[in-house]
Amino acid sequence: MKRTLSLLTLATLTLASAQKVVTPVQIGVAVAQTSNTALLGQEEVIGAKFAEKLINARGGINGTPIKLVFQDTGGDEAGAINAFQNLISKDNVVGIVGPTLSQQAFAADPIADRAKVPVLGPSNTAKGIPQIGDFIARVSAPVAVVAPNAIKQALKLDPKIKKVAVLYAQNDAFSVSETGTFQQTAKDLGLNVATVQKFQTTDNDFTTQVTAVLGDNVDLVIISGLANDGGNLVKQLRQLGYKGLIIGGNGLNTTNMFPVCQKYCDGVIIAQAYSPAQASAANQVFVREYTAQYKKAPPQFAAQAYTGVQVFVDALRVIDRKKKLSEWNLPDLRVELNKQVLLGKYNTPLGAISFDKEGEVNQKDFYVAQIKMQDAKNGTFVYLK
């Protein structure tokens, strides 16, 4: 297997070695447009397209337009690998924004790393993503940084919290990583984790878990899953009589959860790496454009995909000022782009960000929001101080 991959990588490099960079400059976006994960990937497609539109409207890369090349990863590892291979060897992109899930990143990122193609993970928050290789970075802050804020905020709202139930999707690498952080934080804060229960992201009947949680008389429930399963869990907890606070992880940080749990979403606390209220100019333009088209504030996943594209473009601008992009060979530009991405500082919809030498994002602004539902389908994330 390793040998096959090495040969494939070598072939790719050989093909690309003599290749000049084409204009418009092609940036790959490999996210989930089909499968259950499309719920998140769809938002990323929208965010990336907004970035393309707004960046090209402002002159692209010093006058050279960009073109996003989309490849569907589906929801599994094989789909992500296939999408990455196409972008690297067929579409000849300078870098890739993707994939959607951490689970997919662990499978597909090594392929890009071996081919020396820079990757920016838009929504990969599991532990160990930047460590996959030198060419792998992410704009999505790791759960270890974001998640603890939610528990601290819950304790502010209800200092009497003692017993906690933790539920997580065991078939999703990101949820497994996130729940580890949640459980450790809960213990560090002196809380008693009364029960830990697993489910699958494809589940929709949570009667077993909910009745067990109710039997433990907990004061706080913490859920790590995705929008649909997480939303259903919230709904069934409330319908069966749970009245305490609920914390949702990053996978529940999307307005797509509102139609699932409807009025029962009200009050759910979510730690976030993005807020539409973030004051940066880049964010305000993005929020205005997004709201005009979709009649709602942009979700985190759209903002992160936008940021991924923007980071590549900002880095390419710096490179282009030293030597015109059209004069570069593609493999050399990919290597240079990777270096420049890690060196730069960026003002993005997520606020000011930069990267450490491994490719981990340094982000200052994090938020904790509480969902407030206006009616059955429409709600907002109200930011808590």
Next chain:
Amino acid sequence: MELSSLVQNVLNGLAIGSVYAIFALGYTLIFSILGIINFAHGAVFTLGAYFTYTLISGQFENNGLLRGLNLFPQGSPLSGSAWGFAISALVGALAAGLVGVIIERLAFRPMRTRSADPLLALVSSLGVALVIVNLIQILVGAESYSFPEGIYGDLPPALLFHMGEKVIIIRTVQVIIFAVSMVLLLILGYVIGRTRTGKALRAVAENPGTASLLGISVDRFIVITFFLAGLLGGLAGTLVGSSFGIAGPYFGVTYGLKGLAVIVLGGLGSIPGAVVGGLVIGLAEAFVPAEYSAYKEAVAFALLFVILLVRPQGLLGRAQIQKV
């Protein structure tokens, strides 16, 4: 295990098992007539839920080509009452039945007229399933859609029963699902067992050649079978969708796999077997302890494996007798 936990698990298992049963009946009906599995059945299940949702809500506000569509600017007349839901569910199921007929025309009949290998029809139905699922996503996006609150009228969301000091909790929607499923199964049992149509269906299932010689239009009864299977699948989709929401276009995939397990467990082609198989798998899942509930599907399939070792023909299937 305490008695209260036992009762709770049985109620949970019967509720979900009854959905598996009516879903699997569609598989069984087609298998008993044609001897093949219709892999598009999961997609029909999904469509049934979307059809009903369209009648009750009339709008898809997220992504896809139908974004912004509003069929009922003044609000759907079918929303907010039990009768409205019942009518919508019935229309949705009938529409799903028609889809079943279209699938028969597109995926199965051409293969049958050319006497193609049954495997080709199976693959063809898989293709149809993928086309339907992707079509749904193109039209309404990948988002989940939930039925509005109060579709069953003023019923409370959950029912409580006291058992000593313990409380047994069950969602009202689970009771509705179980009741509707049981009524449906009785109706279907009557139609198949006691009516002329049922007798003709059974004759076609037994031997299409002989049935044809007796003046029974085999093609017509195959169409009726696909219509009934689609109707049952669509109604199962509506019932699950009303309980848990419609989890996107891939909503029916898990039920499709589970349905296969159910009919194999119950006995291929056996209608009572599909019912028993559905309830057994539902109960098996319900009895998986909460902390291991992520593995409940593995438990269901492990149970299937064990039972097939003991009874290869399934719980109520007939053993193949070969004359020598």
